[in-house]
Amino acid sequence: MPYEGDNMMDIKRTNRSAALRILHEKGGMSRKRLAENIKLTPAAITKIVGEMLGEGLLVESGTVPSESAGRREILVELNTHHRCALGILLNLRQAIVSAVWLDGSVLFSEPIELPSAASAEETVALLSGRLLALAKEHGLEAERVIGLGLAVRGITSADGRTLSDSFGMLDERDVPLCRLFEEATGFPTVMANNVRALFSAQLFFDRDEEESSEFFLRCEVGIGAALSINRQIWPGVSRQCAEIGHIPVVRRGGKRCSCGKKGCLETVASPSALREDALTLRSEAQTPVFWALTREKAPEDVTIEDVLQAAERGDAAINALLDRAVTALGDVVKTLVYLVDPGAIVLYGRMFDNAACLSRLLREIEKGIDGRHRVRIERSPYNHRLEDKAAGLLVVDAYLNDGGIRP
Numbered sequence: 001m002p003y004e005g006d007n008m009m010d011i012k013r014t015n016r017s018a019a020l021r022i023l024h025e026k027g028g029m030s031r032k033r034l035a036e037n038i039k040l041t042p043a044a045i046t047k048i049v050g051e052m053l054g055e056g057l058l059v060e061s062g063t064v065p066s067e068s069a070g071r072r073e074i075l076v077e078l079n080t081h082h083r084c085a086l087g088i089l090l091n092l093r094q095a096i097v098s099a100v101w102l103d104g105s106v107l108f109s110e111p112i113e114l115p116s117a118a119s120a121e122e123t124v125a126l127l128s129g130r131l132l133a134l135a136k137e138h139g140l141e142a143e144r145v146i147g148l149g150l151a152v153r154g155i156t157s158a159d160g161r162t163l164s165d166s167f168g169m170l171d172e173r174d175v176p177l178c179r180l181f182e183e184a185t186g187f188p189t190v191m192a193n194n195v196r197a198l199f200s201a202q203l204f205f206d207r208d209e210e211e212s213s214e215f216f217l218r219c220e221v222g223i224g225a226a227l228s229i230n231r232q233i234w235p236g237v238s239r240q241c242a243e244i245g246h247i248p249v250v251r252r253g254g255k256r257c258s259c260g261k262k263g264c265l266e267t268v269a270s271p272s273a274l275r276e277d278a279l280t281l282r283s284e285a286q287t288p289v290f291w292a293l294t295r296e297k298a299p300e301d302v303t304i305e306d307v308l309q310a311a312e313r314g315d316a317a318i319n320a321l322l323d324r325a326v327t328a329l330g331d332v333v334k335t336l337v338y339l340v341d342p343g344a345i346v347l348y349g350r351m352f353d354n355a356a357c358l359s360r361l362l363r364e365i366e367k368g369i370d371g372r373h374r375v376r377i378e379r380s381p382y383n384h385r386l387e388d389k390a391a392g393l394l395v396v397d398a399y400l401n402d403g404g405i406r407p
């Protein structure tokens with residue numbers, strides 16, 4: 001392990017970052033309280049606060065009574081609209097282009113349909129063109145933009161610059177997406193896997209400092225997951241932590257998965273697999289409730305909500321499919337509880353909006369846990385609300401970590 005000292009610039013960056021992080025997490029406070037919180041001398045705080053006020057990154061906002069009688073202390077807070085980050089969330093067949101302020105509030109966002117196995121070149125041209133047009137429409141000047149974040153489906157390279165495998169989202173592998181978007185937009189670009197970006201966004205908004213480790217499970221089309229340790233997301237040595245959707249769970253005769261293997265968890269328990277299996281069975285004789293619910297619909301219009309509703313209304317064959325899915329997913333989650341001993345398991349995705357489905361999964365997980373774990377299992381309080389923020393927040397996070405010093 002290399003040991004290195006801190007030079008003056010690094011110390012300044014660290015101190016500014018600590019101040020920005022505390023102001024982000026706890027809101028405005030006096031210089032005195034800020035100094036106590038990040039354990040710096042009042043003189044050091046006065047210096048960095050003065051500097052950041054001068055840059056417009058902080059603002060003074062009212063006063064609070066001081067502990068010393070008769071005096072008042074001035075509050076300082078983050079000037080959240082001082083800078084803005086652009087973002088693109090890239091999924092199979094759909095992207096969201098957006099811009100967020102430093103507090104994660106959204107300036108604009110727009111979904112854009114994409115073809116599957118889209119050409120990288122055309123995708124970059126289409127998305128960057130629309131993003132720049134929206135920025136212009138909203139009067140966002142280039143000097144206020146701190147960068148572009150990409151939250152992408154698939155596996156990124158170790159340096160986070162190349163999309164190594166997008167599992168069919170783009171028509172080629174090893175696409176240098178960061179460079180391509182930098183050339184197209186002129187903004188420095190960072191990239192992360194989309195599930196890790198969503199989880200990172202949840203951690204950005206979540207001010208709960210208690211949990212030392214959380215497991216984020218997203219079931220939207222497929223199954224994705226991410227793991228944090230001390231509020232830091234562990235990407236994994238090969239940038240694949242925690243791709244639990246591709247754990248093989250069917251030994252014989254499993255369906256082909258988007259990763260190329262057969263019998264992955266995703267082919268049994270993901271919303272898209274459930275939907276496909278239900279459609280294969282759909283008939284008046286085999287799935288009478290599901291049939292009655294969806295007979296007017298073309299297959300492509302049948303949703304996971306229809307499937308879950310049929311199960312709730314007592315369709316036996318659909319219930320058997322759901323049981324199989326919940327058991328397989330529950331088994332993998334239980335393994336995780338024993339392996340990682342996390343403080344929380346956060347469930348994210350539309351599937352968990354269905355109360356019956358959610359409680360079925362919770363019961364399944366609890367069945368195998370003996371009560372000695374202190375794990376909290378719950379639906380994300382930000383369910384469906386992070387898609388338009390996650391990509392931009394990758395940049396905001398890096399900016400706050402760098403003490404608001406632009407490269």
Ligand SMILES: [Zn+2]
Pocket residue numbers: 245246247257258259260261264266
């Ligand atoms: Zn797979």
